[in-house]
Amino acid sequence: MDTFFKVDAVTGTRRMFYAVTPNETSFETLDEVPKYIVEAAPFFFISVMIEEIYLRYHDGGKEDRFADSITSIIAGMFMIVTGLFSKAMELGIYVYVFDRFCIYELPWDSAWTWIFSLLGIDLGYYWLHRMIHEVNIMWAAHQVHHSSEEYNLSTALRQSIFQRCFSWMFYIPLAFVLPPSSMFVHMQFNTLYQFWIHTELIKSLGPLEYILNTPSHHRVHHGRNRYCIDKNYAGTLIIWDRMFGTFEAEDDKVAYGLVHPITTYNPISVQFCHLQWMWSVFWSTPGLMNKIYVIIKGPGWEPGKPRTGLIEDIPDVSGPEPNKYRTVIPGWLKAYIIIHFVINLIIYQIYLEKAKTLSQLPLIVGLLYQIYTFTCMGMLCDLKPWWNVLAEMVRCAVVFAVASLAIHQDVGPSNALLFLQVTYGLSVIFWFLRPGSLEDMEKLKSN
Numbered sequence: 001m002d003t004f005f006k007v008d009a010v011t012g013t014r015r016m017f018y019a020v021t022p023n024e025t026s027f028e029t030l031d032e033v034p035k036y037i038v039e040a041a042p043f044f045f046i047s048v049m050i051e052e053i054y055l056r057y058h059d060g061g062k063e064d065r066f067a068d069s070i071t072s073i074i075a076g077m078f079m080i081v082t083g084l085f086s087k088a089m090e091l092g093i094y095v096y097v098f099d100r101f102c103i104y105e106l107p108w109d110s111a112w113t114w115i116f117s118l119l120g121i122d123l124g125y126y127w128l129h130r131m132i133h134e135v136n137i138m139w140a141a142h143q144v145h146h147s148s149e150e151y152n153l154s155t156a157l158r159q160s161i162f163q164r165c166f167s168w169m170f171y172i173p174l175a176f177v178l179p180p181s182s183m184f185v186h187m188q189f190n191t192l193y194q195f196w197i198h199t200e201l202i203k204s205l206g207p208l209e210y211i212l213n214t215p216s217h218h219r220v221h222h223g224r225n226r227y228c229i230d231k232n233y234a235g236t237l238i239i240w241d242r243m244f245g246t247f248e249a250e251d252d253k254v255a256y257g258l259v260h261p262i263t264t265y266n267p268i269s270v271q272f273c274h275l276q277w278m279w280s281v282f283w284s285t286p287g288l289m290n291k292i293y294v295i296i297k298g299p300g301w302e303p304g305k306p307r308t309g310l311i312e313d314i315p316d317v318s319g320p321e322p323n324k325y326r327t328v329i330p331g332w333l334k335a336y337i338i339i340h341f342v343i344n345l346i347i348y349q350i351y352l353e354k355a356k357t358l359s360q361l362p363l364i365v366g367l368l369y370q371i372y373t374f375t376c377m378g379m380l381c382d383l384k385p386w387w388n389v390l391a392e393m394v395r396c397a398v399v400f401a402v403a404s405l406a407i408h409q410d411v412g413p414s415n416a417l418l419f420l421q422v423t424y425g426l427s428v429i430f431w432f433l434r435p436g437s438l439e440d441m442e443k444l445k446s447n
Contacts, residue, residue, distance in 0.1 A: 012043045018193045018236060022114035025189070027181045030095065036188040038080075038352070044195065048073070048153045051199065055152065066329050067381035069154040070337065071265040074374045075144060076157030077348060078267055081370050083164060084355050084363070090168045094183060097175040108179045118236070120174045121186040125235035128170035130246065133230055134308055138166060139299045140274040147270055149257035149324040151222055156198035161271055190235045194218075213238045216250045223254035226314050255317040259300075263325045265381040267374050274299075327383045336430075337377055343423065344373050389431055396427040 007015075014020060015036060027033050052069065106113040132138040141162035148155045174183055194213070202215040209216065213234035221232040231248035234241050241247035262273055282294050290303050300309020329337075351366045358366070376395050379388040403420040406412050 007039045007043075012040060015040060015189065016043060016047075016192050016196055018118075018189050020189065022111040025185050026109050026114055027185065028108050028179075030091070030180045030184060033181050033184045033188075036185075037191060040192055040195075044076075044153075044157060045073075047196070048157075051153045051201065054201070064326065064328055065150055065152065065154075066334055067265050067327050068148055068150045069152070070341070070381060071267065071270065071378055072148055072154040072156075072158035074267050074378060075270060076159050077345075078271070078371070078374055079159040079161050081348065081352070081367060082161040084352075084367070086161075086164045090164050091180065091184065093168050094171060094175050095180050097172055098178075098180055101176060103176045105179060106177050106182070108182055113178070113182055117174075117178060117182040117186040118189075120178060121171065121183065121190050122234075122236045123240060124170040124174065125190055126233050126240040126244075128167055129233040129235065130244075131170070132163065133233070134298050135296055136278060136299045136301070137295045138163075140278055141165070143258060143274045143299075144270055146222060146258055147262050147273075149255075149261060149326075151198060151200055151219060151254070151256045153195065153198055155222070155256075156195045158270075193236045198222075209238070210242075211237060211239060217241075217247075219254050219256075220248050220250050222256050224257055224259050224314070225252060225255055225317055226311055227251060228254060229259075229311060229314055230308065252318055253321065255322055257324075259314055261325060265327070265378045267378045268371075270378075327381060329381060329383070333380065336427075337380060339423075340373075340427070341377065343420075344370075393428055393431045396424040396431070400424040400428060 048069065052065065055063070055065070106116065132142040141160040144160040145155075145158050148158055171183060171187070197213060197215045197218040199215050200219065204216055205212065205214045208214065213232070213236055217232045217234065217238050220228045222228075227248060231246055232238070232241050233246055238247065262270065264270065264273075278294065282291050285291055285294050285303070287303075293301060293303075298308035300313055301307060302309070305313075348370060351370065355363060355366075372391075372395060376388070376392045380392060382388065400421055403417045403424065407414065407417045407421060
């Protein structure tokens with residue numbers, strides 16, 4: 001757990017705002033670059049909790065964002081854990097191009113290289129972000145981030161597990177001059193900066209609105225109002241949107257989420273729902289070229305329409321805030337999910353720290369367990385009985401059995417294993433004693 005609490009409060013906070021110096025964030029080799037995003041994890045969680053406490057105080061507890069926030073946090077953890085398998089590809093391709101095709105290597109310890117890296121990575125991110133909105137197969141990944149109908153700090157954590165598969169392409173031009181260590185530093189800071197702009201609590205930053213991407217600009221980007229569609233793609237600097245004609249200032253009240261909102265908190269469904277929709281459209285669209293266009297043109301494209309579709313096809317949501325998909329999670333279930341979330345968070349962090357030393361089989365087993373755990377928690381938030389409860393009971397029974405076997409064979413720390421044995425054993429009993437609990441609560445769903 002050492003890396004989880006490695007950074008002091010001041011340094012960690014500065015990093016969230018890109019408030020760092022070239023001297024402290026320039027490295028000669030890729031191996032020397034800190035895992036800034038991993039080290040920022042406690043700051044993410046603390047910030048989310050502080051914002052939620054303030055929002056609950058402000059609205060008197062009338063808005064229940066629990067299920068949505070849990071789903072967003074799980075998606076972020078999902079992205080990190082699957083990144084153990086995809087991140088090597090993302091950095092590996094860049095290193096390969098740099099090592100073999102570099103034209104001129106910029107000095108890694110120069111302040112000018114640091115500034116060039118900031119601007120180059122941010123410009124690359126702008127075009128990446130624009131393309132993943134304008135190319136349907138890329139949007140299938142990115143739509144995960146836009147699937148929340150809330151807009152708060154937890155929304156920033158709702159990320160795709162597939163976006164890394166093609167994001168590397170937009171940074172490859174930099175590999176002809178920019179060392180991999182500099183690229184990796186600024187990729188991380190570009191991501192960290194975008195965390196704090198996911199909030200409604202900051203209305204305006206005055207003159208900085210002309211230069212920086214701000215909460216106001218990014219609220220527009222997350223909107224499904226017609227005036228918000230395909231606007232404000234910036235990462236750190238809003239200047240790219242102003243230069244390339246995609247800037248839009250915040251005006252009417254923004255309605256967040258997808259044009260066609262999803263109605264589930266199941267993390268697997270959140271990740272794959274658009275691919276499923278694309279598959280059905282692909283087969284129902286006549287003509288080979290039209291089928292290809294379904295993949296490479298915009299998500300709103302249909303035969304006879306412009307590449308990115310028609311803005312008139314976007315449902316008009318101006319006026320009163322539309323109804324949101326929201327489930328009212330009873331207190332006992334919130335407590336249950338929080339307890340198991342915290343326990344799994346510890347297991348999750350240990351798994352990440354041990355990943356480099358694990359052989360292939362335990363690495364894959366650990367990944368499957370994490371995915372299954374995330375899925376069970378999301379399914380419980382949907383308040384649908386039977387299958388969801390059965391899946392959670394199976395999960396708890398498996399952990400109970402593994403912990404019991406490990407205790408019997410004297411493998412691992414006995415106190416920790418005993419805790420898992422007791423906790424998960426009691427959880428199985430709990431669900432046996434309350435077989436109809438979720439069915440009774442399903443009527444509490446909001447419309």
